[in-house]
Amino acid sequence: MRILDWVVMVVTIVTIVSYGLWRARGSDTTDKYLRAGKSMPWYAMALSIMATQASAITFISTTGQGYVDGMRFVQFYFGLPLAMIVVSMTAVPIFHRANVYTAYEYLEKRFDAKTRTLVSIIFLIQRGLAVGLALAAPAIVLTVLLGWPDQITTVVMGGIVIGYTVFGGVQAVTWSDFQQMLIMMAGLGTALIIAINLLPENIGLAGALTVAGAAGKLNPVTTSFSWVDRYNIWSGLFGGMFLALSYFGCDQSQVQRYLTGSSISQSRLSLLFNAVAKIPMQFLILLTGCIVFAFFTFIQPPLLFHPGDMARLQENAAYPALQARFDKAFAERHEAAAKLVHGEPVKAEFQAAHKELEATRKEAAKITGGNDTNYIFLHFVTHYLPPGIVGLVIAAILGAAMSVISGEVNSLATVSVIDIYKRLFRPLAEDGHYLWVSRAATAFWGIYAIVTAQLAKNLGSLVEAVNLLGSFFYGGILGVFALAMYFPKVSANGAFIGVIVGEAAIFALHFTGAASFLWYNVAGCIVVIVTGLLVSRLEGPKYHGDESGTGDPVV
Amino acid sequence: MKRGVQEEPPPFLGTWGRVYGVVIGYLISLITLFWFFGKAWS
Numbered sequence: 001m002r003i004l005d006w007v008v009m010v011v012t013i014v015t016i017v018s019y020g021l022w023r024a025r026g027s028d029t030t031d032k033y034l035r036a037g038k039s040m041p042w043y044a045m046a047l048s049i050m051a052t053q054a055s056a057i058t059f060i061s062t063t064g065q066g067y068v069d070g071m072r073f074v075q076f077y078f079g080l081p082l083a084m085i086v087v088s089m090t091a092v093p094i095f096h097r098a099n100v101y102t103a104y105e106y107l108e109k110r111f112d113a114k115t116r117t118l119v120s121i122i123f124l125i126q127r128g129l130a131v132g133l134a135l136a137a138p139a140i141v142l143t144v145l146l147g148w149p150d151q152i153t154t155v156v157m158g159g160i161v162i163g164y165t166v167f168g169g170v171q172a173v174t175w176s177d178f179q180q181m182l183i184m185m186a187g188l189g190t191a192l193i194i195a196i197n198l199l200p201e202n203i204g205l206a207g208a209l210t211v212a213g214a215a216g217k218l219n220p221v222t223t224s225f226s227w228v229d230r231y232n233i234w235s236g237l238f239g240g241m242f243l244a245l246s247y248f249g250c251d252q253s254q255v256q257r258y259l260t261g262s263s264i265s266q267s268r269l270s271l272l273f274n275a276v277a278k279i280p281m282q283f284l285i286l287l288t289g290c291i292v293f294a295f296f297t298f299i300q301p302p303l304l305f306h307p308g309d310m311a312r313l314q315e316n317a318a319y320p321a322l323q324a325r326f327d328k329a330f331a332e333r334h335e336a337a338a339k340l341v342h343g344e345p346v347k348a349e350f351q352a353a354h355k356e357l358e359a360t361r362k363e364a365a366k367i368t369g370g371n372d373t374n375y376i377f378l379h380f381v382t383h384y385l386p387p388g389i390v391g392l393v394i395a396a397i398l399g400a401a402m403s404v405i406s407g408e409v410n411s412l413a414t415v416s417v418i419d420i421y422k423r424l425f426r427p428l429a430e431d432g433h434y435l436w437v438s439r440a441a442t443a444f445w446g447i448y449a450i451v452t453a454q455l456a457k458n459l460g461s462l463v464e465a466v467n468l469l470g471s472f473f474y475g476g477i478l479g480v481f482a483l484a485m486y487f488p489k490v491s492a493n494g495a496f497i498g499v500i501v502g503e504a505a506i507f508a509l510h511f512t513g514a515a516s517f518l519w520y521n522v523a524g525c526i527v528v529i530v531t532g533l534l535v536s537r538l539e540g541p542k543y544h545g546d547e548s549g550t551g552d553p554v555v
Numbered sequence: 556m557k558r559g560v561q562e563e564p565p566p567f568l569g570t571w572g573r574v575y576g577v578v579i580g581y582l583i584s585l586i587t588l589f590w591f592f593g594k595a596w597s
Contacts, residue, residue: 071593074589078582078586081578081579081581081582082579082582084578085575085578085579088571088575089571089575093562209596210596212596213596213597216597218592218593218596218597219593219597220589220590220592220593221586221589221590221593233586263563264562264563265562265563265564265565265566268565268571269565269566272574272578275578275582276578276581279582279585280585283589
């Protein structure tokens with residue numbers, strides 16, 4: 001990093017944090033600290049929701065995913081617009097009318113305290129682990145840039161986020177997210193344009209797409225079906241819709257964003273903006289990865305992108321032979337790619353050289369035991385982008401990371417205070433006490449994130465790890481909310497047992513390897529609903545919960 | 556629960572049903588475009 005990059009990066013980050021804190025001034029009640037006094041306009045919530053999803057993982061790992069696996073990952077988001085419609089039609093008006101701080105508060109109004117507590121604890125476990133992954137990704141950035149150990153970078157990043165989240169609450173989070181998302185869009189657009197401009201003179205965008213297409217990277221729609229195939233149109237539409245339903249309908253880190261809306265209409269608009277903008281954004285990020293792939297077809301990349309792994313490999317006896325094999329495969333692929341771009345029928349030769357090159361990379365990665373998917377884009381940014389732009393892109397990556405971590409820490413603190421502390425331990429304290437506890441809980445979860453981030457370093461593609469982790473729990477949570485909203489005859493015991501059986505089914509599915517993780521949500525949700533209905537039927541008509549939808553139990 | 560929270564019409568297209576319809580149409584168009592994109596470059 002050059003001085004100009006440092007200046008751009010520091011000024012950008014300081015501006016984002018300062019603006020967020022300035023907008024959060026006066027957060028002196030629990031309502032303002034955790035719910036922004038229900039005053040947020042749709043555009044702030046919309047970008048905050050996008051920023052909370054679009055983490056540093058989106059930048060680092062999704063571009064790497066585009067480079068390694070092509071564009072089929074975009075299908076994962078095909079179900080999202082459908083989910084946004086369902087959430088807008090159902091969850092948004094229900095939560096607004098219930099006037100809740102958390103989604104789980106509604107479960108007590110509909111069922112009972114034990115169901116609310118169980119689902120709150122599941123959320124705390126799942127989101128608590130995910131926040132560690134979200135912190136691990138930017139730590140990778142700083143590790144590569146500064147050469148600091150992972151532990152130090154994690155503490156520094158986590159410390160900054162804890163600082164402004166503890167002080168400003170959800171308003172600081174939302175307004176920082178708003179700016180972070182704008183910076184992210186600017187960073188992404190700039191990186192894509194520069195990647196295209198950096199291609200060799202006679203190649204251009206069309207040439208890059210030809211090369212990426214020949215390598216099988218340009219596959220945004222795959223119609224073949226398999227239960228164990230992670231990304232195809234079917235798993236994207238159905239599995240992706242269920243995952244998005246769980247995420248936006250039942251996950252406090254998202255629900256809290258649109259609960260700050262000044263009206264049902266404002267909250268709906270914020271979600272529908274995501275329905276429209278999310279897929280094109282992911283498409284462009286994956287396309288950037290594919291363009292970077294094409295770039296490295298003409299400019300030789302390192303054998304491994306992770307600098308630490310590469311250094312370790314160089315000390316291994318097998319390195320010289322591997323490097324020679326890699327050089328030969330690259331030269332052959334380069335030659336074939338140049339011919340391919342000029343219309344010569346050498347696709348088979350290109351693919352054979354590409355296969356050999358990838359096999360060499362896999363062998364090298366096997367020796368080091370690492371996975372360098374998350375380092376591909378970083379290598380490109382730090383080695384090939386001009387001064388100033390590197391700083392902007394790194395600021396975008398760090399801003400993205402901060403938006404996710406702050407949002408998650410904020411929601412974890414809200415659930416801890418509202419659903420656990422206030423509900424189970426101190427229900428009648430003064431508002432000032434809960435405000436103080438909310439700040440303390442925010443600090444606690446920030447520190448927790450720093451600790452769990454240490455475990456997330458070698459999980460391969462971080463974006464997949466996050467989605468896999470979510471899939472373990474989202475199906476169960478979605479099932480209980482579906483019971484609450486659509487099945488008025490289901491009893492509290494039915495819902496409670498349904499969640500437990502649903503979670504057991506998801507773990508059984510995972511450990512038997514019967515289906516890809518995108519189907520866990522569908523299966524878990526169905527098991528919860530069926531179990532809930534069965535248990536309620538066996539119990540008889542003694543208690544039907546809130547049939548009126550008002551939160552008043554009907555006995 | 557607050558029963559007083561009223562639903563407002565969307566700022567465009569008149570009803571929320573129409574807005575949802577447009578979003579579904581947009582999704583179908585996007586998938587179709589992606590399919591042609593993949594076909595064109597593979």
